[in-house]
Amino acid sequence: MLALTGILTIVVMLYCIMSKRMSPIVALIIIPTIGALIAGSGLETPKYIVAGITKLAPMAAMFVFAITFFGVITDAGMFDPIIKRILRFVGTNPIRIIIGTGILALIAHLDGNGAVTFLVTIPTMLPLFTKLGMDKRMLIGITALSAGVNFLPWTGPMIRAASALNISTHDLFVPLIPAQIVGLTFMIFMGYYWGKKEQKRLGLTKEGMLANSNVSHHEKELTEEEKKLRRPHLFWVNIGLVVAVLSTMVFTRISPTVAFMIALTLALMINYPNVKMQSERINAHAKAALMMASILFAAGAFTGIMTGSGMLKAMSESAVNFIPQHFASHVPFITGIVSMPLSLIFDPDSYYFGIMPVVANTVEMLGIPSIQVAQASIMGQMTTGFPVSPLTPATFLLVSLAGVDLADHQKFSIPVLWLASIIMTVACVVTGVFPI
Template sequence: MLTFSAYAMIVVFMALIMTKRLPAMVALILVPIAFGIATGFGPVLGPMMFDGIKKLAPTGVMLMFAILYFGIMIDAGLFDPVVRFIIRIVGGDPMKIVVGTVVLAMSVGLDGDGSTTYMVTAAAMLPLYTRLGMSPLVFTCVVMMASHNMNLLPWGGPTARVVTALELDMKDVFVPLIAPMIITALWVVFVAYLLGMGERRRIGIVKLGTGGEGEAVMVGSDPSLLRPKLLWFNVALTVALLVLLVWGVLPLPVLFMVAFAIALTVNYPGLQQAKERTAAHAENALPVVALIFAAGIFVGILSGTKMVDAIADSVIVAVPQWMGPYMAIVTAVLSIPFTFFISNDAFYYGIVPILAKTAAVYGITTAEIARASLVGQQVHLLSPLVASTYLLVGLAKVEFGDHQRKTILWALSAAAVMLIATIVCGVVPVVGRLS
């Protein structure tokens, strides 16, 4: 009964948001509550929901102050030179803009943090999409695909989790994956080319001017808010923020809170200016943070009712014995739905060790299972359980369900390319050595 309820809850949630029957925020709150009551957990739902909210609270705080920080940077004109440089390279060609978006997202994504990638890429590229009338869904699609691949870096999260869970050396898992990651990155660039060509056919190539005040306005800045004399200070502050973020000197929420306070004070001193700038960007921050806390209710009920465990057990039981010799491929395929429907922690700490023990019987090493388990990360960020995804759709002002529909097949194609690349490169075996 619990297993059926778990699958039904996810299916109903996805159907409601993809058909636009309910906003994502409302569905994240009401759907799990309804299923929690229906399965007899009504009296204990309160603590479950609060636990889920507490788990995502740091992420919500971080995203709120990150949006405010980068909003201040956009107002001050930090990204105007970047946009002018991009315009000189890509002009008004939608295809070049989409490919450039992917390249920029991958470059920024080297820090392993998806939220930073989304905010920096959106600040630099979305004004071009708006100016040319390009689809923001194309933007969210290619940026997320780029982020999927960069998420596999050792400091990105999933790789560190599986290395810890299976007690492996990072180099034994990550180094062999470099070649498949490069191949997948090339595929993502090709997808960007295809989508960009579609936009070029729809819009054509637009002639854009360069230089002058017009471009500052195009980036989205009010000329009266620009702070050209503080450009290098803002650059130094942002670089310092990103370096400290990678080093992990302070928790991310604290880093962004401090950076925002410094940026606001230096660029817009005075109580009135500070209040105006904060209020101006609250409109962007509130929907994202609200979605994060709503997702906390979904996650809390999914975990507290043990629906996550029920889903995991049902899939493991469903794997027939004859698949044993192919457990590496099975793990790679299972990683796609698992990392979509449940959290990375639940998958890598709870399920992958079981799969690894089963695979060992057939001569498949633990490291090979670890690599195979990371294939599903090409789809993971599309999950409604991933907080940063709400930031991306919020920045682009698109519906979550529309983004999923636009991106899912392309993301699955990237997962297929990565799986094939891991097999061709000998990173993941097709058949166990003892089969």
């Protein structure tokens, strides 16, 4: 009975989220609460909610400070010199232009926000693609690929996966670094491949430049408000802050929350010593940060209820009866292979809080570490999958900025993004993250 209640709870939650009858925050809180009351948890339910939120509090805090930190240094103009150098480097060579677009998207995606990545990359590179007559599907394809393989400890899928299984982002992310490097290498390769195709299609000089072209590099124009916020003389200081916080995340056991708290404090003090400006910068990025934190706390309520009430354990015990012992070790690899297409079916909240915990707990009962399912999921589920999924608003922003039809983008990009997911999954097998 408990397992059936758990299944119905998840099914109803998935339906409410995917049909947009409820927001993820509402569905993650109210549906499992009702399920727990039906299961007989009674007045113990609030205790489960508090326990779940307590476990996720450090992770939610990390996300709030991380997104605000990257927002502040972006406001200060840390990326401006990098963007200018990329634009000067690419010239009118299609290979350089496409690879440069991928590198720009990679840097812009440091804050883990897909919408910001697209808003920085597409308007910056679109004029070059338009003037040279290059295929704009390649513009959004390389941008999507670069953002997709650039999963970081503070990105949405990583935080959701870690919070759903109550594991640290450090333990989840560090073993995946080699696979991510492979994914980034594949992005560069695809940029070269697409660039060569465009060279051949457009007809180029021996040096790879467009014949009879007078197109020179361009620079992104800043608004007056953006100019007031820029701190170009502090470029290297801000770079140092980014390197320091990333190094702390990867190479030490210092809490990421503490690292980003200190980094944000220093970024504000150095770039905007005026108290009023500090408040304005925090307010400017508070909406995005608090929205994700709210979802994480709601997810904490969900996982706390599902775990405390025993529904998750009951579902996993029931599933164990249908999975042969010898098959369990293959589940992470299979998850990695299908994780990217699952982005077209499940939104991140539905998958990471509804589907993945059941699979992970089931294989753990069969002797396979649950973290392997989370790591396999990261290989594609709303990482390489989010820029083509109709379930994410960022996808529509991407195609609208470039003026490309969604269907054309999906036909062009889905095979490449899925291949990237498969290649990274194989890399995980080779590096011993999980078995085949």
